[in-house]
Amino acid sequence: MALNNIWVFAQAANGAPTSATLELLTKARSLSSNVTAFIAGSGAEAAVLGEYGATAVLAVEIGKSLPGVAIASALKSVIDGGNTPDLIMFPQNTEGRDIMSRLSVKLDKTVLTNNIDIADSGDGVTVQTPIFGGNTLVSTTFTGAGPYLAAFRPKSFAAESAGGAAAAVTAVAVPDLGATGSAQVVAVHVEETTGPKLDEANIVVAGGRGLGEASSYAMVEELATLLKGAPGASRAIVDAGWVPYSYQVGQTGKVVKPTIYIAAGISGATQHMVGMKGSKNIIAINKDKEAPIFGVADLGIVGDVHKVLPQIIAALKAR
Amino acid sequence: MSLMNVIVCVKQIPDPAAPGALDGATNTLKRDGKLILDDSDAYGVEMALQLVDKAGGGEVALISMAPNGETAGLRTALAMGAAKGVLISDPALQGSDALTTAKILAAAVQRLGGADLIIGATESSDGYTGTVPEQMAELLGLPSVTFAKKVSVEGGALKVDRQTEAGYDEVTCALPALISVTAGVVEPRYPSFKGIMAAKSKPVEEVTAADLNVTPVGWAGAGQKISNVTQAEARQAGEVIEDDGETFGKIVGFLENLKVI
Numbered sequence: 001m002a003l004n005n006i007w008v009f010a011q012a013a014n015g016a017p018t019s020a021t022l023e024l025l026t027k028a029r030s031l032s033s034n035v036t037a038f039i040a041g042s043g044a045e046a047a048v049l050g051e052y053g054a055t056a057v058l059a060v061e062i063g064k065s066l067p068g069v070a071i072a073s074a075l076k077s078v079i080d081g082g083n084t085p086d087l088i089m090f091p092q093n094t095e096g097r098d099i100m101s102r103l104s105v106k107l108d109k110t111v112l113t114n115n116i117d118i119a120d121s122g123d124g125v126t127v128q129t130p131i132f133g134g135n136t137l138v139s140t141t142f143t144g145a146g147p148y149l150a151a152f153r154p155k156s157f158a159a160e161s162a163g164g165a166a167a168a169v170t171a172v173a174v175p176d177l178g179a180t181g182s183a184q185v186v187a188v189h190v191e192e193t194t195g196p197k198l199d200e201a202n203i204v205v206a207g208g209r210g211l212g213e214a215s216s217y218a219m220v221e222e223l224a225t226l227l228k229g230a231p232g233a234s235r236a237i238v239d240a241g242w243v244p245y246s247y248q249v250g251q252t253g254k255v256v257k258p259t260i261y262i263a264a265g266i267s268g269a270t271q272h273m274v275g276m277k278g279s280k281n282i283i284a285i286n287k288d289k290e291a292p293i294f295g296v297a298d299l300g301i302v303g304d305v306h307k308v309l310p311q312i313i314a315a316l317k318a319r
Numbered sequence: 320m321s322l323m324n325v326i327v328c329v330k331q332i333p334d335p336a337a338p339g340a341l342d343g344a345t346n347t348l349k350r351d352g353k354l355i356l357d358d359s360d361a362y363g364v365e366m367a368l369q370l371v372d373k374a375g376g377g378e379v380a381l382i383s384m385a386p387n388g389e390t391a392g393l394r395t396a397l398a399m400g401a402a403k404g405v406l407i408s409d410p411a412l413q414g415s416d417a418l419t420t421a422k423i424l425a426a427a428v429q430r431l432g433g434a435d436l437i438i439g440a441t442e443s444s445d446g447y448t449g450t451v452p453e454q455m456a457e458l459l460g461l462p463s464v465t466f467a468k469k470v471s472v473e474g475g476a477l478k479v480d481r482q483t484e485a486g487y488d489e490v491t492c493a494l495p496a497l498i499s500v501t502a503g504v505v506e507p508r509y510p511s512f513k514g515i516m517a518a519k520s521k522p523v524e525e526v527t528a529a530d531l532n533v534t535p536v537g538w539a540g541a542g543q544k545i546s547n548v549t550q551a552e553a554r555q556a557g558e559v560i561e562d563d564g565e566t567f568g569k570i571v572g573f574l575e576n577l578k579v580i
Contacts, residue, residue, distance in 0.1 A: 013485070066464065066481075066490065068453060093484065094466050101453030110416045110542030113448050126546055132339050138346070139547035182462040183496070185481075187489040203579060227579065239503035245468070245482050251447060260579060262570075270335075271444075277554060281577060283570055289559070296554045299573050303562025311567035316580060 003032045003120050007075075007085040007147075009096050010037040010049055010057075017045050019200070020091035022052045022159035024152060028089055029053030029162060031120055036085070038075060040067055043169035050167035052159065057169045064184045065174065068098025073180075074172045075099075076106045079147070087125065089118075090151040100149045112140055113151040133270035134277050154199065154255045155278065191244050196230050198247065199254045203229030203262070206249055206276070207237060210265020210286055210305055214242040219309040220264055226316045232256065234266045250275035265305040268293030285309070323374030323472065325367035326434040327401065328424055328452065329360040331385045331392030332445040339445070346545040347414060348445055354385060356392035359440035361507035363500050364396045367438055368508075370472060378402040380434070382427040384412065384420060390523055397518035398510030405431060409527040414538035421454035426531035428459060436477070437497040441466055456497040463497040464490050468504055 006028045010021040021037070028035045029052075036056040037049045043059030050057075058078060062070040079085070088103070090096035092114055104111045117128040124141040127150050131138055142148040198204065205227065207220035217237070224231040232254070233247040249256055250272040261279035266272060268284070268291055276282070277296055284297035285308050294300040301308055331354035333339065340349045356364075367379040381396050381404035393404045405427045412423065428437060437459075439452035456463035468487060469480035477492040482501055510518070528536045538544075560566055574580045 068463070068465070069457075072457075094482070097449050098453050098463075098465055101450040102457045104418050104450065105421070105454050105457035108418070110418055111448070111450050112543060113417075113450060124546070130551065135551055135553070136341070137549045137551050138545060139549075140543050141546040142542060143544050144542050179460060179493070180456070180462050183464050183490055183492040185488045185490055188483075189486040189488070191486040227574070235502070241503065244486070245501075246485065252442065260574070260577060281573075283573060285570075289561070294559050295556050297559070298557035299569060300557065300559035301562050301566045301570065302559060303566060307564070308562060308567050308570070312570055315567060315571050319580065 003086045003125065005034050005036070005085045006032045007036045007038055007088045008054070009088070009090045009099060010039040010045065010054070011091065011095065012039065012041070012045050015044070017048050018091070019159060020093070020154045023155065023157040024089045024091060025049065025052040025054055026159050027118065027157040031087070031118070037167065038071065040071060043171070046169045047166040050164045051161050053162045053164055054167040057167045058172050059169050060172050060174060062174060064186070065177065065181055066098065066183050066185065067095045068102050069177055069180045070174045071099045072102030072106060073177055074174045075103060077175050078172055079107070084147065086146040087148045087150065090149070092151045092153045096151050100151055104149055107147060109147060109149055110142070111149045111151070112142070115150055115152045116156040118150060118152070130274065133273040155257055191246055193246065195225065196228070198230040198232055198249070199256055201230035201256070202258055203227045203260045204232045204249070204256050204258045204279070205229055205262045205264065206232035206234065206266060207264050208234035208266030209236040210267070211237065212306070214240075216306065217242055219305070219313065223262070223309060223313055226313060229258070234269070234272050263293050263297070264309055266293055267291040268296065323371050323377035323436070324380070324434045325371055325377070325436045325438060326380045326382060326428055326431060327360065327363045327367045327396070328437070328439040328455070329364065329381050329383045329392060329396050330357040330443045331355065331383055331389050332357045332443060335444050341548060345414065346548050350386055354389045354392055356395040357440065357444050359442065359444050359502055360396070361399070362502055362504050363438040363440055364399050364401060365505045365507040366470060366500055367436070368400045369505060370436065370470070374472065377435070380404065380431050382424055382431070383407070384423055386410070386413065388525060393523055394518045395510060397521045398514040399508055400514060403521055404523040406523055406525045407528065407531065408525055411528050411537050414541055415536050416541035416543055417448045417450045418454055419533070419536050419540040421451045421458060422533050423528060423531060423536070424451065425455045425458040426533050427526070428455070430526070430531065433495065435494045437461070439497070439499045441499045441501055452497060452499040459497070461495055461497045462492050464492050465499045466501055467498045468501045470498060470500065470504065
């Protein structure tokens with residue numbers, strides 16, 4: 001089927017559309033000339049959304065509701081009104097997943113998640129999904145009629161401006177949510193970070209369970225600071241409470257593609273590898289020479305992070 | 320609230336330590352070997368047990384969809400302290416997509432008469448689609464809070480710290496509700512010997528898709544088909560050297576070559 005009408009879930013942080021949003025808009029406009037961005041709020045980001053390819057914006061004021069149920073219900077009302085998309089693209093993150101889940105039930109349509117590419121062959125829309133830590137690529141084709149619902153991992157596409165004009169904004173009201181609308185946000189907490197953002201940094205230094213204890217993470221932070229990079233973490237030490245979730249690299253965390261990724265005391269579980277395998281250069285330090293991380297490392301040091309990291313830090317400071 | 324009944328969705332998965340494989344005929348994940356309780360679900364089971372404990376009464380029930388009548392993972396959760404389970408096992412379910420899975424599990428919740436709270440994981444460790452709990456909430460007409468990293472019940476309502484990209488949100492929600500919990504939300508207990516023995520006689524009802532009146536299921540109900548499977552270009556491993564006390568110089572040299580220092 002032809003993709004005549006594509007919708008993209010857009011998100012903003014600090015007043016600007018997120019990089020994942022711009023990536024999806026760039027891909028969407030290569031598939032269709034009719035791209036609608038839908039976003040929580042008043043649609044104040046319409047200029048940039050238009051620049052990257054959106055021809056229309058649906059703005060949904062959600063108040064204190066969680067985006068999942070509120071935005072899905074608003075979109076359902078638009079679809080019931082006769083504007084039916086062929087494809088709805090979501091970023092693979094918390095809010096994207098929630099909205100697509102709610103919508104999939106409202107529309108009785110399947111969802112395909114964790115994708116890194118999409119193609120329209122004319123007789124089918126196919127997405128590509130890496131599994132087993134990215135060693136195997138599965139192509140899955142939607143069957144039946146749309147709307148097709150698909151979520152894409154960050155950095156699957158390069159964001160490029162199309163120089164488009166600001167998109168026209170249409171406000172969409174959230175219908176009465178009944179019992180499903182009872183979840184309300186009563187306070188928002190932002191964890192402070194300094195230095196470059198983890199998913200935008202040129203260098204990432206990440207620590208894992210091999211650090212042994214929470215206090216050893218200071219070495220990772222110090223090396224990251226010295227290299228003007230960002231500190232990251234494996235899921236194991238986030239789960240253990242050593243560092244906040246915002247540091248996590250991997251399947252359930254950030255996808256990073258820095259010039260240099262230094263993995264300190266990280267064994268390289270599948271969950272972690274999918275988040276960092278796209279790094280240009282990988283350096284790994286781990287005690288276990290059988291650790292899977294050495295299979296993807298350009299330089300692997302079989303050694304104790306407690307010895308090697310302080311030596312690197314001292315050498316950099318001495319320069 | 321004096322009584323609190325909680326249903327936990329648990330997935331029984333192939334041992335994640337073993338390399339995953341696809342069934343050559345169907346291109347679905349191989350799940351024919353021994354299955355274990357998904358680690359991600361142990362947190363939900365523990366959370367449920369603690370909430371029931373704090374409420375001063377009630378019970379934790381489990382629901383699971385698995386092939387071949389598999390109950391090993393369910394028994395682990397029963398050994399932790401859950402009271403009973405419903406297992407949906409049916410060859411017709413092979414090839415089911417996430418939406419069909421959610422329909423099956425939602426029907427199982429209704430078979431159990433509902434609950435004050437339904438708990439799932441944010442995603443499974445094998446398929447990691449990550450949509451089933453929220454789809455269940457929509458099917459059951461319930462409010463939901465995903466990515467819960469701290470949960471309590473106060474005055475009959477949920478209080479949740481919900482993980483976000485930037486930090487976390489404090490969210491309140493009326494019951495009944497559904498939540499998905501992150502790993503690390505609580506520390507799962509190890510089943511005691513007594514618990515393991517007791518689990519053997521706890522009731523697990525086995526039902527089919529037809530028993531739950533869910534149709535179509537399996538490949539017929541999935542709005543998708545796998546069209547191709549290829550091996551990704553493998554990243555070449557580079558130099559791996561044993562640390563002799565001087566290898567840090569190799570790393571510094573590597574950084575110099577890339578002109579980042």
